Amino acid sequence: MNLSHVFVMAIIAAFAVGGCDSSKQVQQQKKEPEKATREVVKVKAEEPPPPDDALAKVGDRYVRVTDYEKQLARLSPKLAESESGRKYVINQAIESILLEKEAEARGLTKDPVITAKVEDFARNLYRNSLLQSLKQGQIPITDEEAKKYFLDHEEEFIQPDRVHVSLIELGADREKELNSLYKQLKAGKDFADLAGSASKHISASRGGDLGFLTRRQSKAITDVAFSMKPGEISKPFKTPSGWTIIKVHEIIKKQEIPVAEGIKRAKARMEAIEAAKSFDALMKNLRAKNKVAVYEDKVKQLRKETP
Secondary structure, three states: OOOHHHHHHHHHHHHHHHHHHHHHHHHHHHHHHHHHHHHHHHHHOOOOOOOOEEEEOOEEEEEEEEHHHHHHHHHHHHHOOOOOHHHHHOOOOOOOOHHHHHHHOOOHHHHHHHHHHHHHHHHHHHHHHHHHHHHHHOOOOHHHHHHHHHHOHHHHHHOOEEEEEEEEEEEOOOOOHHHHHHHHHHHHHOOHHHHHOOOOHHHHHHHHHHHHEEEEEEEEEHHHOOOOOOOEOOOOOEOEEEEEEEEEEEOOOOOOOOOHHHHHHHHHHHHHHHHHHHHHHHHHHHHHHHOOOOOOOHHOOOOOOOO
16 A cells, blocks of 8 residues: 555545544534423422412512402402402502512612601501590590580681781870871872881781781781771771771681581590590500600700701
8 A cells, every 4th residue: 555545544534533523513512402401491390389379479479369368458349359350459469569679679678768757657557546446445425515515616616707907006105196197098098008117016017917817816906807898997996005007808707517517526526635635644654564764864965956
């Protein structure tokens, strides 16, 4: 066998070996995805099945029947009567979980402003629940008791008579000056301008405007004001603080309410007052029971300025 023949045979053998290696690589590449696929299937198969009462899954959490029932109670039991209503309730439960997760991820659950609001809400909820329970233990208030309370405090339940008044006021020894001002008003001088320039009352900066007053407020003024008509200017008269002229802008009559409505409102207020008394007594007992102590010396050392 000559040298050239040997060289040709060597080349053919090399191609044959390479071909075998390539086919092995192709077969191996085909097998690897199949192996990976089997591994994925195996991992999925190892995941625990959802709880029997699970209705939905959100990440690592489940919406369970108890969650659905709580959400249903918050919204409306009638939603359970239709499939769309039930799905709506479940989706609301899902959104609640999503909101909680996102709030945690953004650090909102540790935000001091938000946590303070949550604490305030919880405290008010506890307080209102306690007040409600205290009301249930009270002796019922009769209609007669409520009627008497309403009639004795009628103006506290309705909008009483009100009069919108402006005034000009000078000292007790300045009657002549006030008479001169009165003449200017009768001649057409603007009341607000004159009050702003001449009145010694604190309302001078507002043109003498006192706003709306009831019969129980500033009686020396309102007794005169309610005897006048809107647009009228009074003659000078003396009050405990000096000589005065007033102008009436508007009179609003009280808003009457039926006695039955008054009894209803009075009863609600009386129940609230009794509940508040019971609450104060409860707090007093709880302080004694829990041995509350305030360290006065430490309190005095607190910063006086606002942090």
